[in-house]
Each structure stands twice: as C-alpha cells, then as structure tokens.
Amino acid sequence: MELKADQLRGFYETMMTIRAFELKAVELFADNQLPGFVHLYLGEEAVATGVCASLTNKDYITSTHRGHGHLIAKGGKVDLMMAELFGKSTGYCKGKGGSMHIADVELGILGANGIVGAGQPISAGAAFACKYRKSDAVAVCFFGDGASNRGTFHEALNMATIWKLPLVFICENNLYGISNCQRDHMRVTDVADRAAAYGIPGVTVDGNDVIAVYEAAAEAVARARKGDGPSLVECKTWRWRGHFEGDPAVYKNQEEQEAWLKKDPLVRLEKKLIEREYATKTQLDEIKGKVEAQIAAAVRFAQESPYPVPEDLLTDVYAE
Amino acid sequence: MKEMSYAEAIRDGMRFEMQRDANVFIWGEDVGIFGGCFGVTGGLVTEFPGRVIDTPISETAIVGAAVGAAAAGLRPIAEIMFVDFMGVCMDELFNQAAKMRYMFGGKAKIPMVLRTPCGAGMGAAAQHSQSMEAWFTHIPGIKTVMPSTPADAKGLMAAAVRDDNPVVYIEHKQLLGIKGDVPEGDYCIPLGKADIKRDGSDVTIVAWSWMVHKALAAAEELAQQGINAEVLDPRTLVPLDTAAILKSLEKTGKLVIVHEAVKTGGFGGEIAAIVAEEGLDLLDAPIKRVAMPFAPIPFSPALEKCAIPSEEKIIAAVKSLF
Numbered sequence: 001m002e003l004k005a006d007q008l009r010g011f012y013e014t015m016m017t018i019r020a021f022e023l024k025a026v027e028l029f030a031d032n033q034l035p036g037f038v039h040l041y042l043g044e045e046a047v048a049t050g051v052c053a054s055l056t057n058k059d060y061i062t063s064t065h066r067g068h069g070h071l072i073a074k075g076g077k078v079d080l081m082m083a084e085l086f087g088k089s090t091g092y093c094k095g096k097g098g099s100m101h102i103a104d105v106e107l108g109i110l111g112a113n114g115i116v117g118a119g120q121p122i123s124a125g126a127a128f129a130c131k132y133r134k135s136d137a138v139a140v141c142f143f144g145d146g147a148s149n150r151g152t153f154h155e156a157l158n159m160a161t162i163w164k165l166p167l168v169f170i171c172e173n174n175l176y177g178i179s180n181c182q183r184d185h186m187r188v189t190d191v192a193d194r195a196a197a198y199g200i201p202g203v204t205v206d207g208n209d210v211i212a213v214y215e216a217a218a219e220a221v222a223r224a225r226k227g228d229g230p231s232l233v234e235c236k237t238w239r240w241r242g243h244f245e246g247d248p249a250v251y252k253n254q255e256e257q258e259a260w261l262k263k264d265p266l267v268r269l270e271k272k273l274i275e276r277e278y279a280t281k282t283q284l285d286e287i288k289g290k291v292e293a294q295i296a297a298a299v300r301f302a303q304e305s306p307y308p309v310p311e312d313l314l315t316d317v318y319a320e
Numbered sequence: 321m322k323e324m325s326y327a328e329a330i331r332d333g334m335r336f337e338m339q340r341d342a343n344v345f346i347w348g349e350d351v352g353i354f355g356g357c358f359g360v361t362g363g364l365v366t367e368f369p370g371r372v373i374d375t376p377i378s379e380t381a382i383v384g385a386a387v388g389a390a391a392a393g394l395r396p397i398a399e400i401m402f403v404d405f406m407g408v409c410m411d412e413l414f415n416q417a418a419k420m421r422y423m424f425g426g427k428a429k430i431p432m433v434l435r436t437p438c439g440a441g442m443g444a445a446a447q448h449s450q451s452m453e454a455w456f457t458h459i460p461g462i463k464t465v466m467p468s469t470p471a472d473a474k475g476l477m478a479a480a481v482r483d484d485n486p487v488v489y490i491e492h493k494q495l496l497g498i499k500g501d502v503p504e505g506d507y508c509i510p511l512g513k514a515d516i517k518r519d520g521s522d523v524t525i526v527a528w529s530w531m532v533h534k535a536l537a538a539a540e541e542l543a544q545q546g547i548n549a550e551v552l553d554p555r556t557l558v559p560l561d562t563a564a565i566l567k568s569l570e571k572t573g574k575l576v577i578v579h580e581a582v583k584t585g586g587f588g589g590e591i592a593a594i595v596a597e598e599g600l601d602l603l604d605a606p607i608k609r610v611a612m613p614f615a616p617i618p619f620s621p622a623l624e625k626c627a628i629p630s631e632e633k634i635i636a637a638v639k640s641l642f
Binding site for chain 1: 345370375376378380381383384385386387388389390391392393394396411412415416420421422423424425426427428429431460461463483484485
C-alpha cells in the first residue's frame with residue numbers, strides 16, 4: 001500500500017524526535033547530567049519508526065538496552081523519558097529504572113531491558129496473551145544481531161512458531177554486538193536466514209530506509225494479526241555512536257563509519273519527501289523546530305523535577 | 321473436608337483457581353496428557369481445553385514467556401520439572417519477573433506462579449534432588465512458598481495464584497503421596513502465616529516442607545524422653561512470619577532450625593540471624609541448625625541417606641541444648 005503524504009511526514013516527525021532526543025542525551029551525558037549507562041539509537045531511527053507505524057496501543061513491544069527509539073515510536077512521552085534518564089521522581093519509572101528500564105504498560109511497552117535477548121521470551125508470552133484472549137493484537141520483539149546469538153532467541157522463536165503466535169521478530173542488525181563485528185560473531189551474513197530453521201518467513205531490508213522497513217514490517221504484522229504466525233524481519237543499519245556513551249568505539253572501521261553516515265535515514269527520508277512533493281523544506285524545518293522545542297521542554301521538565309526521596313526506596317518491590 | 325494426597329490437593333487448588341478466573345492457565349514440560357513428571361497436573365488438560373499447555377524443553381522460554389503473559393494481564397502457572405533446572409531460567413526469574421515492577425516504578429504487575437518440585441530421597445542424584453529455596457529468598461520481588469501438608473498445599477496454591485507477584489511454589493517429591501484432610505471449595509491460606517504443627521513448651525523446631533514431618537517424628541520421640549518440642553512450619557519463607565517464631569521462642573527459649581538444603585548459605589542462617597537481631601534475649605541456649613552437609617547429593621542410597629537430615633540428627637541437636 002502506497003504511503004500517503006501525511007503518513008510519511010509523520011514518520012519524519014517521529015524520526016526527528018528520536019534524533020533530537022538522542023543528540024540532547026549526548027550533550028547531557030557529556031555534561032555529567034545523566035547518571036549511569038546510556039545506549040543511543042542514533043542512526044537507527046528508521047527501524048523503530050517504520051515498525052511501530054503498523055502498531056496500535058493494544059499491541060505489545062519488548063525493547064532493548066538501546067530502547068529510546070522504540071519508546072518514542074510506540075508513543076512514549078519524551079518528558080517522562082527524559083526525567084527518567086535524569087533519575088527524577090517524575091520519570092516513567094519514578095527514577096527507579098533509568099534509561100535501560102523504561103516501560104509504559106498502558107502503551108503496550110513491556111520495557112527496555114538490561115539483559116541482551118531477554119525480551120525475546122517475554123514478547124512470546126505477550127503474543128500468547130493476545131492469542132489466548134482471542135484478540136487481534138500482536139507483539140513485536142526488537143533485538144540486535146548480538147541478541148540473535150542468545151539461547152533466548154532459539155527458545156522464543158521455536159515456541160512462537162509451534163504455537164503460531166502473533167509475533168514479529170525485528171532484528172536491528174547494526175553490525176556490532178558491543179565491540180564485536182557481525183562477521184566475528186556469526187557465520188551467516190543475514191540474520192534473517194535463521195528464520196528458515198524455524199519454518200517461518202525471514203526477510204532482510206535496508207534498515208536506513210523507513211519505507212522499506214515499514215513495508216516489510218506491515219506485511220509481517222498483518223500476517224501475525226491474521227493468525228498466520230510469526231516472522232523475522234532483519235533491518236540492516238548502523239550504530240552511529242559507541243556501544244554506550246563514553247565508548248570511543250576504537251574497534252570500528254572509520255571508512256565504514258563514514259560510508260554509513262552518508263546513508264543517514266533522516267536525510268534520505270527528507271529527500272524523498274521533497275522529491276515527491278509531500279513536504280517543502282520550510283515545512284520540514286517547522287517540524288524540526290517543533291520537535292526541538294519539545295525536547296528542550298522535556299529537559300527543563302527533567303531538570304526542574306525533584307529526585308525521589310529515601311522513603312521511595314522500599315515502595316514498588318511487591319504489588320499489594 | 322475431603323481426604324486427598326498432597327499432589328491431589330495442589331491439583332484441586334489449581335482447578336479451583338482455573339474455574340474462578342479464565343486468565344489462569346498452566347504450562348510446562350509434559351503437563352498435558354502426561355500429567356506432569358510427577359502427575360500433579362493429571363487430567364486437567366481434558367478439564368480445561370486450551371489452558372493446560374505442553375511446552376518444548378525450553379525452561380528459559382517457559383519462564384520468560386510466563387513473565388510476558390503475566391505482564392500482559394494473564395495469570396500463568398508455569399511448571400519447571402525439577403527445582404534443579406532453575407539454573408537454566410534464572411535470568412527470567414531474578415532479573416525479569418522479580419524486578420519488572422520495581423524497575424518500572426510500580427507500573428507493572430507480574431502475577432505468576434512457578435511450581436517446581438524439590439528434594440532428595442529417591443536416588444535421583446545431584447541434579448534432580450536439590451533444595452534451592454535460599455536462591456529465591458535472596459531476591460527482592462519474589463515470594464517463596466513451601467507447603468508441607470495437603471491442606472497447606474491447596475490453601476497456599478490459592479494464595480499464590482491470587483497474588484499479584486511472582487511466587488515460587490516448591491513442592492516436595494517425598495510429600496506428593498501423603499494423605500490428609502483438605503477443605504473443599506474455596507480455601508486460601510494467606511502468604512506469610514506460619515502454622516504450629518505441634519504445640520510444645522521446651523524447644524522450638526522451625527522446619528518446612530518434608531522436614532516438618534521429620535521434625536514431628538523427632539518431637540514424638542523427644543516427648544518419650546521428657547522434652548516437649550514445638551514444631552513451627554513457616555509455610556512461606558518470603559514473606560516470613562517472624563512474629564510467630566519470636567512468639568514461640570518467648571515460650572521455649574530454645575531454637576533448632578531444620579532444612580533439607582545445605583547448611584551453608586541456607587535459609588536457616590537467615591532465621592538464626594533474625595532471631596539473633598530481634599530476639600537474642602529470648603534464648604537461653606545457642607541456636608542449632610540441622611541441614612544437609614556441604615556436598616552435592618550423592619546417588620547411592622547408602623550415601624544419600626547420610627546426607628538427608630534425619631530424625632536422629634534432629635533429636636541429637638535438640639538434646640544438645642539441654
């Protein structure tokens with residue numbers, strides 16, 4: 001189905017929001033305003049945006065340690081996210097989770113996750129719940145090339161396929177598992193090839209082309225909604241930054257880095273929007289301005305919010 | 321009241337919960353037609369079509385997917401065939417199930433029960449005989465339940481399923497066949513309530529699971545020798561009924577803790593520490609622990625029986641205090 005102008009402009013706004021959020025995080029982390037670890041989604045914005053475009057609030061996602069993009073694309077609020085990165089009591093998790101554990105169950109976001117590959121079985125359980133209730137909701141599992149080497153990947157894919165669960169596995173192949181480049185941590189070139197071992201469709205797309213991601217994910221989501229079971233979609237992309245902020249990424253090939261920077265997903269979408277006359281440069285600048293103002297407001301909200309108090313330490317350990 | 325076995329009582333508890341709440345389902349290895357490795361889920365697959373589900377041999381996915389299903393609003397009862405297999409799926413329990421609520425600032429709940437059998441005494445050797453409850457008690461966010469009688473097994477199952485937190489429900493293999501009177505219909509025992517299994521005035525023996533029965537037998541023998549032992553079964557280790565233990569010690573002044581798990585790092589050490597911190601002045605003798613020695617569980621029945629805490633060892637520990 002041909003994407004309409006307003007849909008593509010929406011993609012642009014989502015991707016720009018992720019970009020602006022992450023660039024601000026770079027700045028804040030360097031300025032020592034963010035405690036802990038921050039793993040950024042810069043360069044991968046097209047994946048979350050293209051995938052979540054086919055989802056509604058009743059659908060579930062499981063995210064990763066590199067989760068800010070998934071949260072924003074699934075409808076997460078940037079002010080609550082930013083406050084969480086600061087460890088403030090107004091954050092998504094009252095400051096108890098931080099960047100790696102943001103969740104919004106109301107929006108179907110079952111959490112970023114600090115354990116690589118942990119989201120895979122959790123997403124299978126959420127997909128099982130959708131099927132058990134006979135709803136047409138689906139679950140989407142985001143994970144990286146590194147996580148496709150975990151045992152969780154095998155167990156979750158096998159379980160999802162034998163029960164024909166409404167689940168879409170999205171492999172964000174950014175070509176590195178921390179410092180290990182893909183050719184050193186697996187024998188296959190395409191993670192999607194692994195789908196054949198489970199008897200399900202596996203496709204590989206250009207993860208820096210939001211339209212390609214959207215089309216492949218939309219097909220997989222539709223298949224899951226119809227009751228035809230899981231699929232694996234691999235999106236080839238590139239992590240602009242190190243594994244976490246502070247990682248100088250000495251293991252990366254500089255030429256490769258520069259080549260990928262030229263494939264900036266946001267620049268490519270901008271070009272398409274203008275070529276197709278779906279937007280003018282002025283309109284896109286307006287979107288950019290609006291998004292940057294939102295992020296600035298989110299930072300102010302976070303900075304002005306209070307920290308949790310000592311009494312909060314022992315709340316939320318158990319549900320009453 | 322109806323006489324039933326411990327295994328039947330667990331099943332009766334699960335059946336009642338499945339009848340009252342359509343969100344409750346069971347999954348695990350061979351829980352369907354096979355009825356579970358120890359027969360506990362026998363017949364439920366035909367009573368509840370589509371709600372008793374055989375899984376592949378995938379402990380990680382059994383627990384991890386139960387976490388996802390619970391986060392999405394269902395109430396899974398997942399079975400891990402032996403508590404010894406928990407190492408395979410520990411991340412799903414201790415990093416996912418246990419912490420999601422806290423990490424998410426109280427905005428998620430994970431109402432799931434993880435049933436698993438423990439215990440030695442059947443010649444099953446080192447990987448099918450352990451008592452690993454101390455692992456679970458060390459993790460904030462999980463509750464740990466260890467029933468010793470058929471009635472407790474049913475009542476605690478109801479409480480575990482209705483609880484909005486992950487509950488590890490540990491069944492003892494040696495107890496599955498024991499019989500007892502069990503209340504029919506809705507019967508729920510709140511988690512965190514100890515039960516005095518035998519009244520006594522001279523010494524408090526705290527024991528759980530199979531060891532309750534060993535402690536009761538030891539207490540009968542001790543009574544012949546003029547020592548009147550109280551046997552206190554905490555029934556749930558987290559939450560722990562500390563008040564009941566201290567109250568019993570007010571009466572007896574002496575404490576012996578019996579558990580099947582190895583002594584080092586065992587939950588008996590935690591109880592001893594709590595009593596030392598909160599009730600040292602109640603004691604008129606040192607605290608004694610009777611537990612498994614610090615070795616893997618051997619296969620040969622000749623050796624295995626030396627490893628399992630016996631009535632004789634309990635009696636000797638009690639008598640050393642007088």
